[in-house]
Amino acid sequence: MKTQNQKAWFFVLPVLVLVAFNALIPMMTVVNYSVQETFGNNQFFWQGLDWFEQLMRSDRFHAALGRQFLFTGIILAIEIPLGIVIALSMPRSGFWVPVCLVTMALPMLIPWNVVGAMWNIFTLPDIGLLGYFLNHVLGVHYNMTQDPVAAWVTVIVMDVWHWTSLVVLLCYAGLVSIPDAYYQAAKIDGASNWSVFRYIQLPKMKQVLTIAILLRFMDSFNIYTEPFVLTGGGPGNSTTLLSIDLVKIALGQFDLGPAAAMSLIYFAITLLVSWLFYTLMTKDDTK
């Protein structure tokens, strides 16, 4: 006879409480705001799904969403291949391993708003190291507070500088776990360098790469601090990514309802893309 008691619930309780306060309750607050209108004074009026409808028709939202996908697409297209190449060219053993690893980890240790401020100063046309060099030494006209293209390039280069290391470190971890025998066997089998990459290194890196892409997608899709400190979303709205726009609506205009609706859609997109990607990448493994 199996003894039954309800003790197990007590063990789950702490996690339930944590998740509730950490995620569920704040999330439900947002859901609550998204279907109401407020004019302050803690007065709320039922609005139904109006905010969602308006948002789906809003050019401003479409533009911000487009910029967001463009930004994420570009930085993934740069950081993932670059990270793989750097990881492949790092030494596998010896004195230089810790040197490389620490150097690689450094950008990730810097607080995000400091990264934004650093690059802001770095790129100032007259006194910033990069800005001065481009304008006065190379003679390239570069001012990201005026030129949207320059602003985009700067935001992207900053993100690549800040986060490629993550991809590098993850790939490197995947690479060092490959036993020497694989390389020796490939040598004996007469495999070319490309074959070694394609059939040994890439498959062994697949799992860490999946994680790397997922992390970089989520982080870059939700990016706020660095571009906000660097460009403030400008010039004009050219670098106003989704989260920057969201904060403008929520805190700048204090439109809590539309902002809440936007947060939910934002969250749903992030979740959907991540889930789709992860499912597709791990589909083969379970077979």
Next chain:
Amino acid sequence: MAKITLSGLRHSYLPNPTGPEDYALKEIDLDWDDGGAYALLGPSGCGKSTLLNIISGLLIPSDGQILFDDKDVTEVPPDQRNIAQVFQFPVIYDTMTVFDNLAFPLRNRGVDAARVDARVREIAQMLEVVELLDMRASGLSPDNKQKISMGRGLVRDDVNVVMFDEPLTVIDPHLKWKLRSKLKELHQRVGATMIYVTHDQTEALTFADQVVVMDLGVIVQIGTPVELFERPAHTFVGHFIGSPGMNVLPCEVRDGHALFDGVDVPLEGPITGTVGTKAEIGIRPEFVSIGRGGLKGRVRKVADIGRHKILEAVIGESRVSAIIEGEIPAQGEAVELKFKPEQTRLYSDGWIATEPAGD
């Protein structure tokens, strides 16, 4: 197919080796005949994998030469040596099918598709993996993975030598036997020279026609399994091969007689040369029996291992093992042990120092 000659081979992993202790391999001179089945047997760290990697070209030796059919290949990279190697852990290309795995070494060498197909199917048939050909290699069991690794070595019909570096380490015990006999069968069918590295005496003795025993970077003895068992050239071989290993008993040599525990022990033949500082009698437990008039000792331990019993007795200050069938005295009892004279040898400083029994 080729005869492989190693001449004056030495290797050190240190950049500036000074004494012999810096060398993982100390002076190896050896010929491997074309088409032979060899085993390289020795304890971990004796230099056998180093030797294997030198033959395959993954390592370039500090000194000496490797010749394939009298052609110097010491500096030739592995892919141009026409050799195959099977590693301790199965190496398979996860993303490919079994077929593509087997075809890989051929395709890399630009063999045409029809020939690849024929050859892969032939090898798959030999290895009994035909039904797996279309499967993804990552889903295979360890023994099948190791079979595929072997197959990749055998698929080229022009290989000079196939080398196995402890290939059965990760295989379940009940499959080891199957794979081992498969290997033996493959050797007969393919006819390529095969070198099998292992520290497991059973594997070495069942696979090979000739066993090369190594210790501390030196080849101690080369011989057929029977030779190694019956007449070990060195006490190390006696210890290492056999279970339990040979009894090695310190003795005194006086006027051409070996005295053990004060008793004259008859040897297989006359003692050769002058005996060095350390004289020992070597006798396998298989040739020790209980009988009146033997050496007097006391039973220390008895182990029943089913087929027969292993008795360990103390004579003087030495322990002597004996393999006994039938009745056996209990622990602590007095016992008299007899050594079979034609299997009793004298070792001087570790090396054999008696002439074989008269033919």
